[in-house]
Amino acid sequence: MGRRVLLFGGTTEGRELTRFRLPLVYAVATAYGAELVRGAENTEVTVGRMDAAEMEKFIKDSDIACVIDATHPYAREARENIRAACAAANTPLMRVQRREAVTDGDVVRVKSAEEAARFLEGTTGNVLLTTGSKELEAFACVSDRSRLFARVLPDPEVIKKCAECGFDSGHIIAMQGPFSLLMNEEMIRLTGARWLVTKDGGAAGGIEEKIEAARSCKARVIMIERPHEEGGHSCTEALLWARRILGLSRPPLFPMLTDMEERSAVIAGGGRIAARRAATLIKCGAAVTVVSPEFGPEFKEMKCRLVRKGWEPEDLEGAALAVAATDDEKVNAAIGAAAKERGIPVSVADNAAECSFFFPSLVTSGEVSASVSAGALSPALTHRLAERLRSVWDEWVKEERAALEEKKDG
Ligand SMILES: C[C@@]1(CC(=O)O)C2=NC(=C\c3[nH]c(c(CCC(=O)O)c3CC(=O)O)Cc3[nH]c(c(CC(=O)O)c3CCC(=O)O)/C=C3\N/C(=C\2)[C@@H](CCC(=O)O)[C@]3(C)CC(=O)O)/[C@H]1CCC(=O)O
């Protein structure tokens, strides 16, 4: 088995994945793509387009254990070649699509054009709107209209729409894309924009050129997020996947300890995993509600509230913490997304990459606890180590308490 990951990049996602010191071969089509990852640790860069046969040979000759395809959504041919090459070389492949919070902290993320408009109302400085004419209405609520410049298609209908939305000709740029980095920069300067509003159109929508241009002109980007996409995987998933395949380590998780006494924890699912987690949370003093159409025998004596129904988003109301442990992958993913949207920490039992916290292995004796984690890389190792600790923990705590008492007395 190989020891490196072959990452097809040239995208924001690709660049993001070079940050984690995976042993990488980073394949890009252009020298510009290579330039953007200069200095990435542990990374060999290869430049140039390969066909399927060349890719297959490359995989076989270059010590490759697995392949991550993070190419542009519109790079259909590359995607098909990568798929064919991996199948021929019998090498595992993961397709990464769209970022999930890959942009740096400087990009303001909002859920809708309305939210972008509300956000802008609390700011100053000119604004370049590159969201397309359909979204322009939403910005009517911005009180100082002279701040707003709309970049739209040079189509008579669109121009009419702009006028209806209160944009005069001095505040419209009508031009057909794609726009290069330079072109974006020039338009930001021309309009004196401090803010650039964009949809998350992905690479095909020229998002990278917009973000780069804004950065170089010291303007900030407001990005309207796209709804979650089916199919492709996130960067987080790919990172975890590659680390597991290669048996790589990572820095340990930081166990942030939380007081759950009398606070509400909501668990979805009534099976073995839900029961184990409910028991842990009850031990920590939490007020636990479990939602499921059916409950296993483990719940019989449990001190928690059982709600016999399928999970709904309203169930998260008032929750300080949530656990998705149904046997339905889609329901679990929906719980993860709904909790994250509400800022509620959530563990998704069948998908580490969807978790905003990981459920710990808890070892307790009274108020004295220890928790074990293998950084989400091996729950089985976590479980075994926790069981070993459990077998001695009570005794150790008792002994150490006694030793402290003795010191005090003596
Ligand atoms: C600690 C503990 C708490 C608890 O669950 O109570 C826990 N897993 C435990 C055991 C365990 N889990 C699994 C097996 C079978 C393994 C095997 O057979 O190889 C065993 C062993 C067993 O049960 O014996 C399977 C499994 N687990 C996860 C996935 C999905 C994935 O990784 O993506 C799958 C595949 C599921 C599937 O097939 O769909 C994911 C997660 N499990 C976590 C916690 C989080 C990371 C903790 C860390 O940092 O290490 C994390 C990442 C996310 C989260 O769930 O928050 C508990 C020990 C209980 C204790 O002793 O206290």
Ligand SMILES: NC(=O)c1ccc[n+]([C@@H]2O[C@H](COP(=O)([O-])OP(=O)(O)OC[C@H]3O[C@@H](n4cnc5c(N)ncnc54)[C@H](O)[C@@H]3O)[C@@H](O)[C@H]2O)c1
């Ligand atoms: N993280 C871990 O430690 C770990 C370990 C093993 C398995 N898993 C994963 O955890 C999940 C649960 O495992 P399990 O062994 O408890 O499964 P299980 O089949 O015993 O229980 C599933 C429960 O989900 C309930 N459910 C189904 N649809 C629901 C809905 N819409 N709303 C609420 N509840 C619903 C069912 O009634 C059932 O009680 C699985 O996805 C499994 O892959 C995680």
